[in-house]
Amino acid sequence: xxxxxxxxxxxxxxxxxxxxxxxxxxxxxGFEETPVEDIAAAAGISRRTFFRYFGSKNDILxxxxxxxxxxxxxxxxxxxxxxxxxxxxxxxxxxxxxxHTDGQxxxxxxxxLILHTPALRANAALRNAEWLAVVARYAARRMRRPVxxxxxxxxxxxxxxAASAAYEQWxxxxxxxxxxxxxxxxxxxxxxxxxx
Numbered sequence: 001x002x003x004x005x006x007x008x009x010x011x012x013x014x015x016x017x018x019x020x021x022x023x024x025x026x027x028x029x030g031f032e033e034t035p036v037e038d039i040a041a042a043a044g045i046s047r048r049t050f051f052r053y054f055g056s057k058n059d060i061l062x063x064x065x066x067x068x069x070x071x072x073x074x075x076x077x078x079x080x081x082x083x084x085x086x087x088x089x090x091x092x093x094x095x096x097x098x099x100h101t102d103g104q105x106x107x108x109x110x111x112x113l114i115l116h117t118p119a120l121r122a123n124a125a126l127r128n129a130e131w132l133a134v135v136a137r138y139a140a141r142r143m144r145r146p147v148x149x150x151x152x153x154x155x156x157x158x159x160x161x162a163a164s165a166a167y168e169q170w171x172x173x174x175x176x177x178x179x180x181x182x183x184x185x186x187x188x189x190x191x192x193x194x195x196x
Contacts, residue, residue, distance in 0.1 A: 015053055015064050018043045022060045023109055031057075031117050058123045061114050065127055069134055072096045076138035085142050089135060089159050090186035094179055096131075107178075112171055115164075132156040162189045 021043045025034045036057050040050040054060055075095050079088040097107070114124050136156035140147035143155075162185040170178045 018045070018050070018053055019060055019063050020106075022057075023106060026113060027109060031113055032119060058120055061110050061120065062123065062127055065130070068096055069130055072131070073134050073137070076134065077141075081142060084190055085139065085155065086159070086162075086186040086190040087183075089138070089155075090162075090183045093159070093163050093182055093186070097178070097182075104178075108171065108174075111167055115167065115171065128160055132160050135159045158189050158192075159186070162186050 018039065022034070022039045025039060025042060034057075036050055037047055039057070039060070040047045043050070072092055072095070075092045076088065079092070114120050133156070136152045137147050139155035140149070140152035143151050145151050147153075163182065166178070166181040166185040170176050170181050
């Protein structure tokens with residue numbers, strides 16, 4: 001990598017700083033009512049610099065998604081094969097989600113926006129498809145099947161459904177524990193696949 005390339009690449013810390021400012025503005029004004037110019041000004045950057053970090057305002061809440069996907073893939077690849085597949089995916093899902101770096105309140109706000117803001121649904125669907133593809137590749141390796149076969153694809157879809165159901169429950173009940181809900185949802189998924 002050349003020096004110029006590394007200087008032009010946004011850092012994770014810069015991305016997180018802009019996300020934090022944006023979340024505060026979204027909390028105060030709402031997502032739709034907060035223009036990019038206001039986010040850039042509050043973050044102390046130009047509009048042009050903002051677009052070096054994010055393709056659009058809709059991308060802010062997904063942060064450094066490619067890096068998170070790489071970490072997910074590595075986490076799944078390094079898990080021992082003697083553990084139940086859905087237990088591994090549940091653990092990887094909790095590592096993937098950002099509650100540990102955001103804190104409970106900020107993570108809840110982020111997920112509320114992602115799951116319930118119409119303007120973000122298309123972005124979320126694209127990101128979900130990328131996440132599902134990583135899980136399906138892991139399942140294909142574990143099942144010793146091609147990734148495009150029904151079994152690995154079904155595991156990916158079940159995993160996405162389990163994670164989504166756990167998140168929706170967590171958002172409905174502020175007293176609930178996300179880690180417990182995610183692991184319970186994946187245990188239920190595992191039992192359903194064993195019964196079938």
